[in-house]
Amino acid sequence: MGALDAVAARVAAGSTVEFRPRGSSMVPLIRSGDPVTVAPADPAALQVGDIVLARVAGTTYLHLVSAVDHPHRRVQISNNRGRVNGWTGHSRVYGICLTVAGRPRPRTAGKQRPP
Template structure:
């Protein structure tokens, strides 16, 4: 179990979590070790361009929503460098990134959920 698995479990349980993910796949939106805040999300409200915490093909990612299939209740996740991780259903979209390095993310209002 990796760090993001633990974060995903906490967010899925209703907690808003701040942490410092490592990696460069989301630059310039998120730099390695930036403090990010992820809140529980209503997956039906996510849009292309939102950064979500989601499980895709067994791994947890903090990546962009690159496509939405509302009719089938699923979203496509990818990084900020053009790589697509795959499709996942709404039950595996745990949270939405609401802040990066102390700056609020746009278009997150009304997308978070309370337990």
């Protein structure tokens, strides 16, 4: 189990979590080590461009929503460098990124899962 899997479990259980992801796939939106805050997401409210914590094909990512297919209850997840990770069901979208390095992310209002 990777570090993001442990964070995903906490977010899926209803916690808002701050952590520092590692890697360069989301630069310049998220730089390695930037503190991010992720809260439980309402997948039905997601839009292209949202940053989510989601599981795709057995791996957990903090990546972008690159396409939505709400009638089939799924979203496509991609990094910020053009690589598509794949489609995942709403049940595997755990959280939405609210802040990066203390700066609020745009368009997050109304996209959190109610408690």
